[in-house]
Amino acid sequence: MAPYNFEGDFGNLSENQIEFINKVIEEQDLKVNKVVFKPVGQAGDNFVANVMRISIEGENGSMKMVIKVAPGDEKIRTTVKADLLFHNEHVMYTEVLPKLVALQKATGVPEEEHLRYAKCYGSLNEAPYEIILLEDLNESDFKMLNKFDSLSDECVRSILKNFAILHSVSYALKEKQPETFESFKSKLIDVWSVNFSTNEARDYFQLLESSVLANLDEEEHKSKFKSNFMEILKLPIQLAKDRDCKYSIVQQGDAWTNNIMFKFSEDKLEQSVMIDYQGSKISNPVGDILYMIFNCTDHETRSIYYYDWIDYYHTELDRCLSYYDLKINYIYPRDRLDADLRRYGKISFGLSSMLTYVLMRDTKEAGEMLETFKSGDPNDVLQLMGTQTLQGETVVRTRKRIVGLIDSFSQFGLL
Incomplete structure (x- = not known):
C-alpha cells in the first residue's frame, strides 16, 4: 500500500508506524489527497507519549485524529516504562472501554449515561512501535x-x-x-x-x-x-x-x-x-x-x-x-x-x-x-x-x- 501524501512533522515515525497510520486512514474511505501532521502541546503536557494531530483531506470529506506515539529510544522506553503504559492504554481502548459500553447498552442504560471516551480508530501494540489513533475531541468543542x-x-x-x-x-x-x-x-x-x-x-x-x-x-x-x-x-x-x-x-x-x-x-x-x-x-x-x-x-x-x-x-x-x-x-x-x-x-x-x-x-x-x-x-x-x-x-x-x-x-x- 503506497503511503498518502504526508506533510508536516512526522520524521520521527518508524516505517511500521507510518504503514499502520496509512492503513487506518485507508479504512476511513475518504479518498485522501493529503495528511498534515502537527505536534500537540508543550513540554510537560505529555510526559510519556509524543502526541500529534493529523488533518486528513480527501475527496469524500475531511477529518482530524490525535496520534499518541511511544518513544522509540530504548533508554527512554526503559526509564518511563513505555511498554507497560502503552499496553494498558491499548487494552483499555480496544477491549475494556468497548466492553463496558456494550454492557451499558445491553442493560438499557440511557445513552446520555454511557461512558464517553475518545473513539479509537486503531492501536498498534507492538514494541517499540506502539501507536494509537484517537478521535480529536477538539472537533467536538472539548478543550x-x-x-x-x-x-x-x-x-x-x-x-x-x-x-x-x-x-x-x-x-x-x-x-x-x-x-x-x-x-x-x-x-x-x-x-x-x-x-x-x-x-x-x-x-x-x-x-x-x-x-x-x-x-x-x-x-x-x-x-x-x-x-x-x-x-x-x-x-x-x-x-x-x-x-x-x-x-x-x-x-x-x-x-x-x-x-x-x-x-x-x-x-x-x-x-x-x-x-x-x-x-x-x-x-x-x-x-x-x-x-x-x-x-x-x-x-x-x-x-x-x-x-x-x-x-x-x-x-x-x-x-x-x-x-x-x-x-x-x-x-x-x-x-x-x-x-x-x-x-x-x-x-x-x-x-x-x-x-x-x-x-x-x-x-x-x-x-x-x-x-x-x-x-x-x-x-x-x-x-x-x-x-x-x-x-x-x-x-x-x-x-x-x-x-x-x-x-x-x-x-x-x-x-
Whole structure:
C-alpha cells in the first residue's frame, strides 16, 4: 500500500508506524489527497507519549485524529516504562472501554449515561512501535484547561460523575461477567507499583523530601510533611491488597487536569471526558477520587466542597448502580467509602506531593526533565527531579500547593 501524501512533522515515525497510520486512514474511505501532521502541546503536557494531530483531506470529506506515539529510544522506553503504559492504554481502548459500553447498552442504560471516551480508530501494540489513533475531541468543542488553575466545583462534579459511571459498570461487569472482569485484571498492569518498588524510587523520595522541607517556611508544615510523606512507599503494598478486594473496580488511574477535556456552552459546563488510560488498573475507587481532587484543585476550593464532593460521588454511584439492579449498600456502602478514604489518606498525600513537583513545573523546567529522560539513566532522571533548581514562580507555586495539601489532608482527617 503506497503511503498518502504526508506533510508536516512526522520524521520521527518508524516505517511500521507510518504503514499502520496509512492503513487506518485507508479504512476511513475518504479518498485522501493529503495528511498534515502537527505536534500537540508543550513540554510537560505529555510526559510519556509524543502526541500529534493529523488533518486528513480527501475527496469524500475531511477529518482530524490525535496520534499518541511511544518513544522509540530504548533508554527512554526503559526509564518511563513505555511498554507497560502503552499496553494498558491499548487494552483499555480496544477491549475494556468497548466492553463496558456494550454492557451499558445491553442493560438499557440511557445513552446520555454511557461512558464517553475518545473513539479509537486503531492501536498498534507492538514494541517499540506502539501507536494509537484517537478521535480529536477538539472537533467536538472539548478543550483542556490550565493545569496551574484549580478546577471549579462544576468541573469536579462532572469528573466524579464520570467516575461513578466507570466504577458502576465495572461493578456490574464484575457481578454479571466475572470471567471477563478477571481477564481484564490479568491484562492491566499496575505501573505505579512497578515504579515505586525500586531502590532508586526510595532514593528519589528521600531527595524530594529534603527539597520540599527546604521550601517550606512554617515548622508545623515541615513537621506534618516529614511525618507523612514517606508513607508513599507503602503504595505498592496497598494496591496489591486492593487488586483482589471485593470493592475493586477499573480505575482510570491518572485523572489530572491535562488528562481531562471539558466542553462548555456559553461558559456552562456540558460534559467532561477522560482521555488518558495509561495508568489504568484494577483497584479501589478512592484511588481515582483522591487523585483527582488533590491534584486538580486548591485548598480554598476543597475547604468549601470536599465533603459535598464525596457525598455527590456516592449518590451518583448509587444511581448508576440501580441501572444494573445492584444495591449500593451491598456493592460499596458509605461507611466503606469513608474507611477507604482514611486508609489511603497518607499514601495519597505522599503521591500528590510527589506529583506537585512533576506536574507544576513550567515549560522550560519540564523540557529539562524530558531531556534528562533521554540520558536513559533512571538515577540521572530521579536526581534531577529531586534536586533541579526551579524558577521563582514555580517555587512559589509548588510551596503553595504543598501547604494546601498539608492543610487539606489535615482538615479532612486523612493524615
